[in-house]
Amino acid sequence: xxxxxxxxxxxxxxxxxxxxxxxxxxxxxxxxxxxxxxxxxxxxxxxxxxxxxxxxxxxxxxxxxxxxx
Amino acid sequence: xxxxxxxxxxxxxxxxxxxxxxxxxxxxxxxxxxxxxxxxxxxxxxxxxxxxxxxxxxxxxxxxxxxxxxxxxxxxxxxxxxxxxxxxxxxxxxxxxxxxxxxxxxxxxxxxxxxxxxxxxxxxxxxxxxxxxxxxxxxxxxxxxxxxxxxxxxxxxxxxxxxxxxxxxxxxxxxxxxxxxxxxxxxxxxxxxxxxxxxxxxxxxxxxxxxxxxxxxxxxxxxxxxxxxxxxxxxxxxxxxxxxxxxxxxxxxxxxxxxxxxxxxxxxxxxxxxxxxxxxxxxxxxxxxxxxxxxxxxxxxxxxxxxxxxxxxxxxxxxxxxxxxxxxxxxxxxxxxxxxxxxxxxxxxxxxxxxxxxxxxxxxxxxxxxxxxxxxxxxxxxxxxxxxxxxxxxxxxxxxxxxxxxxxxxxxxxxxxxxxxxxxxxxxxxxxxxxxxxxxxxxxxxxxxxxxxxxxxxxxxxxxxxxxxxxxxxxxxxxxxxxxxxxxxxxxxxxxxxxxxxxxxxxxxxxxxxxx
Numbered sequence: 001x002x003x004x005x006x007x008x009x010x011x012x013x014x015x016x017x018x019x020x021x022x023x024x025x026x027x028x029x030x031x032x033x034x035x036x037x038x039x040x041x042x043x044x045x046x047x048x049x050x051x052x053x054x055x056x057x058x059x060x061x062x063x064x065x066x067x068x069x
Numbered sequence: 070x071x072x073x074x075x076x077x078x079x080x081x082x083x084x085x086x087x088x089x090x091x092x093x094x095x096x097x098x099x100x101x102x103x104x105x106x107x108x109x110x111x112x113x114x115x116x117x118x119x120x121x122x123x124x125x126x127x128x129x130x131x132x133x134x135x136x137x138x139x140x141x142x143x144x145x146x147x148x149x150x151x152x153x154x155x156x157x158x159x160x161x162x163x164x165x166x167x168x169x170x171x172x173x174x175x176x177x178x179x180x181x182x183x184x185x186x187x188x189x190x191x192x193x194x195x196x197x198x199x200x201x202x203x204x205x206x207x208x209x210x211x212x213x214x215x216x217x218x219x220x221x222x223x224x225x226x227x228x229x230x231x232x233x234x235x236x237x238x239x240x241x242x243x244x245x246x247x248x249x250x251x252x253x254x255x256x257x258x259x260x261x262x263x264x265x266x267x268x269x270x271x272x273x274x275x276x277x278x279x280x281x282x283x284x285x286x287x288x289x290x291x292x293x294x295x296x297x298x299x300x301x302x303x304x305x306x307x308x309x310x311x312x313x314x315x316x317x318x319x320x321x322x323x324x325x326x327x328x329x330x331x332x333x334x335x336x337x338x339x340x341x342x343x344x345x346x347x348x349x350x351x352x353x354x355x356x357x358x359x360x361x362x363x364x365x366x367x368x369x370x371x372x373x374x375x376x377x378x379x380x381x382x383x384x385x386x387x388x389x390x391x392x393x394x395x396x397x398x399x400x401x402x403x404x405x406x407x408x409x410x411x412x413x414x415x416x417x418x419x420x421x422x423x424x425x426x427x428x429x430x431x432x433x434x435x436x437x438x439x440x441x442x443x444x445x446x447x448x449x450x451x452x453x454x455x456x457x458x459x460x461x462x463x464x465x466x467x468x469x470x471x472x473x474x475x476x477x478x479x480x481x482x483x484x485x486x487x488x489x490x491x492x493x494x495x496x497x498x499x500x501x502x503x504x505x506x507x508x509x510x511x512x513x514x515x516x517x518x519x520x521x522x523x524x525x526x527x528x529x530x531x532x533x534x535x536x537x538x539x540x541x542x543x544x545x546x547x548x549x550x551x552x553x554x555x556x557x558x559x560x561x562x563x564x565x566x567x568x569x570x571x572x573x574x575x576x577x578x579x580x581x582x583x584x585x
Contacts, residue, residue, distance in 0.1 A: 015575055019128075019567070023135045026559060033552050034139065041545035042146040048535040050157040055235035058154050058532060059426060060400045 076534045078542040079151040082549060084516070086143045088509055089553035093137025093560065095508050098212060098259055099266015100130040101205035104185075106293055108201050112194045121577045122286050123201070126270065127185060128575075129564055134182060136560035141215075143549060151542065155523050155533030159237045162228045162245060163218050170214030178207025212262070213255050220251030223515070224319045225524050230422060232402045232415065237527065253315050254515075257308040260301050261511065264471060265504040267298030271478060273568050275497035278487055283572045291487065295478035302472045309468070310366060316518075317367035317375065320525060322385075323518035324367055325378045326454045327461045329353040333377040337364025342462075346455040351378070353458075378451055385424060386447040392425025393435045394418040423527040430531055452520045460510040460517075467507040474500055 050058075104127050111119035145167065148156050156164075181203040188197055221228075227244030228237045239245070271294040277287035317324045324330075329346040330338065331353065340362035344353040367375045376384075395418035401411035418425075427446040428435040438446075478497065481487050487494060519525055523533040572578045 015570070019132075019563075022563065023132065027135055030136075030139065030556065034142065037143070037545060037548050037552065038146055041541055041548070042150045046150050046537070046541070048150075048153040048537070050153045050535075052233065052235040055154060055157050056403050059235065059429070060396070060403060 075537060075539050075542065076531045078539055078546060079147070079534050079537070080530065082151065082542060082546045083144060083147055085546065086140075086147070086549055086553070087516070088512065089549075089557065090137075090140045090144065091508060091512060092505060092557055093133055093140055094212070095262035095265035095505070096133045096269060097130065097137060098208050098262030099264065099269065100126060100133070101201075101208045101266075102263055103266050103270055103293060103297060104130060105198070105202050105205050106297060107290075108198050110293075112198050118285060118289065118578060121572065122290060124189070125286065125572045125575070125577045126290070127201075129567060131182070131186060132563045132567065133560060136556050136563070138179070140553065140556065151535055151537055152523075152533050153535035155528065157236055158528050158533065159221075159225075159228075159524055162221060162225075162237055162239050165239070165242070166214040166218040166221075166245070170211055170218075174207055174210035174214055178204060178211060181207055209259050212259055213251075216254045216258055217246060217248065217251045219515075220248045220254050221245055222522075222524050223254075223519060224248060224250040224315070225527050230419065230527075232399055233406065237524075250312075250315050250319065253308065253311045257305060257312050258511075260304045260308055261504070261508050263301040264298060264305055265508060267294045267301060267475070268471065268500055268504045270294035271298060271474075272498045272501040275487075275494040276568070277571060279491060279494045279498065283578065286572050286578055288482075288485075288487065291478065292482040295475055295482045299472070299475035299479045302468065302475050305468055306472070309465075313366050314369060320518070321376050322378070322381045322450055323452065323457070325376060325381055326452045326457045326518060327514065328363055328375070329454050329458045330363070330375060330377045331379060333374050333380045336368070336374040337361045337371045338367070338375040339363055340366070341458075344458070346458045348454050378454070382447045382451065385450045386443060388421045388424040389427060389443050389446050391418045391421035392423065393428065393438065394425075395420075395422040396425035396428075396435045423522070423524075423529065426532055427521065427529050430529070449521050452518050457514055457518050460513045464507045464510040464514065467503050467510075471500070471503060471507075 048054075104123055107119055107126065108123040110116075111123060148160075148163075181200050184192070184200045185197075185204050188200055192200060225237070226248050227239060227241035229240050230236070231238050245251075270290050274287040274291040274294065277283040278291070313324070328338075328341055329344055330341070331351050337360075339358035339360045341353065341356055341358050343355065343357040345355050346353045361371070363375055364371065364373070395415055398411045398415035398418065399422065401408055402415060405411065424446075425435050427449060428438050428442060430449065431442040431445055432438045474497065477493060481490055481493060521529050521531070523530040567575065
């Protein structure tokens, strides 16, 4: 095998630092976007509390008009 | 045009997030296994180039993993908010595999992804290979638990309805775990992911060879992708056949709709290669059939018929009538839990309760349903035939095309003739989006074909939805579309940028030497 010159994977080149920075920034933005979506639309205050009584009403009485697929 | 009802919006939101999520997942599954193969060659031969290949493709794997991670969590948001009745009704069973997935597979995968990237200088060769194998195992285990949950929606086993708690309760976890539909779906889906990873490596390597860059790495990568891809694409067909057989056993209406088989044919049924299904007239125009094939696939026999849609609707009608009895008894039991006669009636018709619930779409009290309403409910068990018919055929067509692609790549790789066949390299590059299209169509066939059921034969979809304001769902749906589109765009941008720079530009390996 001929001798070769290449950058060691353990010694981060400039592109690796840039890529890591980009990925870290994107992960932070992704986390923030997920938290925002959760807070605006899916947090506990947006949830319907369902117990056996509510499920009984749902399944033994027809749902409201307009909620059918 | 989207129906702006709560159910339609909730379904659209869940479908969109699932389809977006599955843009990232199969590449993670496929690349992780290809990394194991490349690193195993490095450990066995000690040749540095295989280590560098593992690191280069591993970097692309890392970008896709970072962009895709947690994109599935938004579906779990929706179970709590948009599908509260569904979650109450089946959460005891459905939630268990999802929890195990989060606790076991996801943490396993994430932990070893970290070790994969930062362990090259800290672990022995074999130690690092084990880490890479555990990344692949973690990815596959994640898929396993999700698919166990999904398979239970297609074929609910190991659970029973409790009239007091108004929910399905687990009676046998091993039955859920060893659900044959789950096993077939798991191997089919994971093999499809491996095909996605193989096409990705094949296409990118072909692009390098067309430009005479990174020839050493591209040739070797192409050889790995060709052989692994050929084995996996053949496996996808065999395992898909198993899925088809199980659907023929457990979801006969789905199979009849996929085949646009309106009327039961004498056994063995023919396979419709081409046709124009007409959901209104209940017939298929310009049919082109291959004799026997459907019967052999769906029943693995020559004397068992594949039931047509009309016969299955007639069966559904019978079950709806029985379900009315179950619903009436349930209503009595809700008021008088100790009523023995109601209990006995309920036990007699318990299996058909879900069919009785279908009537709630048409009438407030199923026991007062007219013959026309029962008929409408029976026909509502037929999913959209044209959509399923075409999605399935395009998926299968792409699958067969990919087998030809990998077989050609394998032949050319074995003969070291890639550079002489630039047409093939161009074709391999152009094939890049095909496995994603096939995978998404596969999910559409599986899930759209389950309609009108959330849980097959147990819970109609429209009864699982929460009374959330439609405006909220529309807004969050818009948020998801923007969020996921941005993630997909950034994923493609980063991957493209790193691929363009290549192993030579990034310092992994000097490129361009066609003699190496």
